[in-house]
Every structure is written in C-alpha cells, then in structure tokens.
Amino acid sequence: MAELDTVIGILGTVAFAVTAVLAVIPKGIDVFGATVMALITAIGGGTISDVILGVPSSWSKDLTYVWVALASSVVAFYGNGWMKAEQIYRLMLYLDAAGVALFVIRGVQKAMALQFALPVGPVILGVIGGIGGGLIRDTLAGNTNLLMKHELYALPLTVGAVAYLVLAQAFPGHTSSISFATILLMFMARVVTIDHQLVVPRWMLLGEQGEPNSLTLVAPP
Amino acid sequence: MAELDTVIGILGTVAFAVTAVLAVIPKGIDVFGATVMALITAIGGGTISDVILGVPSSWSKDLTYVWVALASSVVAFYGNGWMKAEQIYRLMLYLDAAGVALFVIRGVQKAMALQFALPVGPVILGVIGGIGGGLIRDTLAGNTNLLMKHELYALPLTVGAVAYLVLAQAFPGHTSSISFATILLMFMARVVTIDHQLVVPRWMLLGEQGEPNSLTLVAPP
Amino acid sequence: MAELDTVIGILGTVAFAVTAVLAVIPKGIDVFGATVMALITAIGGGTISDVILGVPSSWSKDLTYVWVALASSVVAFYGNGWMKAEQIYRLMLYLDAAGVALFVIRGVQKAMALQFALPVGPVILGVIGGIGGGLIRDTLAGNTNLLMKHELYALPLTVGAVAYLVLAQAFPGHTSSISFATILLMFMARVVTIDHQLVVPRWMLLGEQGEPNSLTLVAPP
Secondary structure: OHHHHHHHHHHHHHHHHHHHHHHHHHHOOOHHHHHHHHHHHHHHHHHHHHHHHOOOOHHHOOOHHHHHHHHHHHHHHHOHHHHOOHHHHHHHHHHHHHHHHHHHHHHHHHHHHOOOOOOHHHHHHHHHHHHHHHHHHHHHHOOOOHHHOOEOOHHHHHHHHHHHHHHHHHOHHHHHHHHHHHHHHHHHHHHHHHHHOOEOOHHHOOOOOOOOOOOOOOOOO | OHHHHHHHHHHHHHHHHHHHHHHHHHHOOOHHHHHHHHHHHHHHHHHHHHHHHOOOOHHHOOOHHHHHHHHHHHHHHHOHHHHOOHHHHHHHHHHHHHHHHHHHHHHHHHHHHOOOOOOHHHHHHHHHHHHHHHHHHHHHHOOOOHHHOOEOOHHHHHHHHHHHHHHHHHOHHHHHHHHHHHHHHHHHHHHHHHHHOOEOOHHHOOOOOOOOOOOOOOOOO | OHHHHHHHHHHHHHHHHHHHHHHHHHHOOOHHHHHHHHHHHHHHHHHHHHHHHOOOOHHHOOOHHHHHHHHHHHHHHHOHHHHOOHHHHHHHHHHHHHHHHHHHHHHHHHHHHOOOOOOOHHHHHHHHHHHHHHHHHHHHHOOOOHHHOOEOOHHHHHHHHHHHHHHHHHOHHHHHHHHHHHHHHHHHHHHHHHHHOOEOOHHHOOOOOOOOOOOOOOOOO
16 A cells, blocks of 8 residues: 555655646746746645644655656657647546545544544645645646636545544544555546546536636646 | 624624625635635734744634634625625624724733833734734735725824823733723724725825725725 | 844845835835835745744834834835935835844744754744745735746855755854854855846756746845
C-alpha cells in the first residue's frame, strides 16, 4: 500500500505540474515563471492545510514532490507541443484525478489523526490540500478558477472526503480498505467526468446558467 | 454579554454568507462553489489572523460559524431572488456591519491578550480577521475588492480598532464597556454609510478619482 | 554589518512602499487602500515565509518596517507626482533591488538555521519572503504579477539564493562574506537589468512570446 501511495503521489504530482504549465503557457509565461506555478500547484494546497493544522509542511521532511514538480515543469514547458496532444493530455487528466483523490484522503486522515475540528474540519482541510494549489495558480495567472466553473472537480472530492470521514468513524478498524475504496471511487468519478465532459447537475445551477464552460475538461487549456 | 456576542456573531455570519453568495452568483457559480465562497468569507479572515498569531483556528474548537455559513449559503443560493429584495439586502448589510465590528474588536482583543506586536499588531490582525475573508472571496471570484473601492468599510473598522486599542490601554479596567462602545460606534458608522452611500472623503483621493464606484453599497451586487 | 543591514532594510522598505503605491494609484485607490497595499507589499512575503517556517512573524518583534511602510506610503500617495519623476522612480527601483536582495538572503539564512527542508527549502522561503508581498499586492490590485512578465526580477533572486546556499554549505566559516557578496551581486544584476531593461533570455521563452512586456522596468507604472 505504501508503495502504491508513492507511485500515485508521484504520478499525480507530474500531472499537477504538467497541467499547471499548460494552463499558464497561453499567458505568455517564461520557463522560470512556469516552474514556480507548477511548484505552487503541487505543494501549495498541502502547505496551507498544514499551516492551518499547525504542523510542519510535509515537504519540509520529504522533498520528493518538489523535485518531481520542478523536473516535470521544465519538461512540460519545452515539450508543451507534445504534452498538448490529446492522448497525452488525457493521460495527464487521469493521473491528476488519481493524485488529487489520494491527496484529499491523506489530508482527511491527517486532520482526523489530529482530531482537528471534527467532523467538518478534516473535509475542509482535505479539500484545501487537494485544490488549494490550483486555486492559487489560477489566481496568480489570472485564469478563472475551478470554483467558478461547473466542471465536476471539487464536488466529487468533497463527497469522497465526507464518505471517508463517515465510514472511517463507523468502521474504525477498516480505514485502509475504506481509504482504498474512496480513492478508487473518486478517481472513477473523475474519469467518467473527463470522458463524458460532465458538469454539475441542473438543480445545482440557477436558471440563467444553462451553458457552463466545460472547455477545460478535455481540450488542452 | 456572552449571549449578545453569540447572537451578533451568528447573525453577522449569516450576513457574510448571504452577501458572499449574492456577490458571486452573477459570475455564474453553482451551489457548491457558492457554498465554498461563503465559507471562505465567513472564516477566511479569522483563519489567517490565527495562523499569524500562531494559535489554532477558532473554528477548530467551535464549528458554529461553519455550520451557519454552510446553511445560510444554500438558502441564499436558492432564495437569491428573495434575498436581493431591497429590504432584505439592506438588513443583511446591517447585520454584516454588526458582525464585522464584533469580529474586528474580538480579533484586536485576542492579539492584545497575546501581546502580539504591540501597538500596531492587534489593529492589523483585527482588520485582517474582519475583511480578510471578503478579500479572498473577491480575489477568487474575480471581483474588485473593497480596498480598491472608495466605500467606507475597512477604514471605519481600522479607526474602531485603533480606538479600542488606545482606550483599552488607557483604561484597562473598563475593557468590556470600551468594547461595547467601539462596536456600537463602528456599527452606527457603517449604518450611516449604508443609508447615505458615503464614500471616503475627498482629501483621501487623488485628483482624477472623482467618481468613486459606490454601487455595492445598497444595490444588490 | 548590522547597521548596514538596518539601513538597506529601511531604504528597501521605503522603496517597496513607494513602488506599491505607484502601482495601485492608477487603479483609483484612496490613501487608506494604498497604505494597506504598501504594508502588504512590505511585510506580506516575510509573514508567509515565517508562517511556513512555524516561527513568529518578524514584525511581531520589531515594528520598524511596519512604521516605515506606513509613513512612506502616505508620503508617496500625496507626493505621487513627484515620485513618478524619472530620477526618483529609478532611485526607488535601485533601493528596491538592494532591499529585496537583502531580504532574500536573510530569508535563506533563517531557513538554513532552522534546517528547513534542506537543500531546496531555504531557496523557496527566501524567494517567497522577497517577492510574496508583491504577488499579493498585484493580485489584490488586479495587476499582472511579475511571474507573468519577462522582467528579470525573481530569477536573479533565485539564482542568488541558490548561490548563497551552495557557497554557505561549502564554506560554513565564511557566511558573512558570502552573504555580502551574493547580496551585492544580486543588487548589481538588478541595476543592470533596470538600466538596460533586460528581459529573460530567448531560450527561456516559447516561440510566440517574442515581445515581452517590460514597461514596468523603468517607466512609472
């Protein structure tokens, strides 16, 4: 399990960095700026979450994700023509989906272990850990962030975080299988979303919001 | 006094959430995004302030404001037509005024109790606690934030925070009446501002800034 | 050396505040908002860096920079016509260059002393301390931030931070001369950049990015 975590975490970080670079290139950024944006995307959310928890940033103990993000972003910058190819970009979206599901559940577990603001706190911190870096990146780059779109991204993560929390409190002896199951379901929900370009259901929108912008789903940004 | 605090705090949080939702709805947000924005508005400023102080977030011990913000935001989203009615919206602005005055002074008191960066620190942290969440919300939503407008919002809060600090240090035995008086005065200053759509005085502006945008004052955003 | 630090730090903070005010005035800000922006620019980066390090904000112990930023911003707001004069503005850019070089290296040293996330952590925290406040200011003001431009600003700071880190680990007995040399070199690199309006080299850009926006370099914003 620990090895699978490491593999998903690294592949997810690669995807975070690559999609971050592709998202900021149209803004006319240089390789240095792109690398900073990739790093913010990869470790920004976890850093905020750790600061709120009052624990040292996870990257202060293990720099793996930092190195992976730095290396991936340089490759993605100079290889951006290749990365934008539909198959590659779709693969990145799938890896992003796996990575973010893992990071959210690990964030929920970390906050639960610290008994932080139960029951809502772990959900808030898990979701911040998962999407916080992307929010900062979009804000700095002047892009519309995912909260302002109707793409199913943060919502399934939040549902997954709540599901983990409820199940882990009901069946405390089975956290590792609950973790595995929720990560898998969040990942699959996201794969279906990507493949079918799903957006939030109609009842979550107001009347005049009938044409959501879902272009970011599959097309390269 | 503690009961009055609780009532003002809850009503203020309702107003934070409702005005946050109304501010982001024109951007085409869905109910999930609107709820996140309301939560950020309600607890974002206090969270930053607590992190700078190096103390646990207040919502890690008491989730009342979190629940109030979540519930209010859903009601405001689906009831937004009703909330935008002038009488309701004006009521929300008054409740917001009372809530933010309370949160600023409680923030000042918290920093003073920790002797943090006296004499300026408590003012900075009180104001961050009061307006920080709104600044993050506006930034994420792509709205112009209140620092870039000429509406009298952060300025009276800052004056009130300074007044509390000065008076509480001069008369340390009377902090609860000083607290009551400054909150009341900040609230009344804001009510007058809302009713008369006041903007910052002329000498605080540069020559070419003669037509401040004060539309956010009374008209629903 | 401590006196030189103090002088550079204060002059750098003056420059941070003045350039911040000049950067937000075109947005139609009033003197209160301009002062807040100057304060954020002056102490924002260091505050984030200290929060990530888990140490109290440096301004909680010494408010010198806070007072300097507040006073300078008021002077810059009302004296903005005079500050925008080419000679004065260029002087401010030079002082900013000296100040930011100092703050980056002091940030690197602080993180190294705490053994934080060696070897990359001190570089990240030093650069955040140097440019973080400006990033927040630009984001709040709706200006394009320096990461999205091709001006040589954050890049030479990062190179300087890496150089200090490498040299200080190789020659631990000579940190004060290494500090002096790297600050001087970073300052000189920035002076040359300002005087010749340098932008990032061609190989750091993608094909379609041939006309970088370097207007912020010397012309008043």
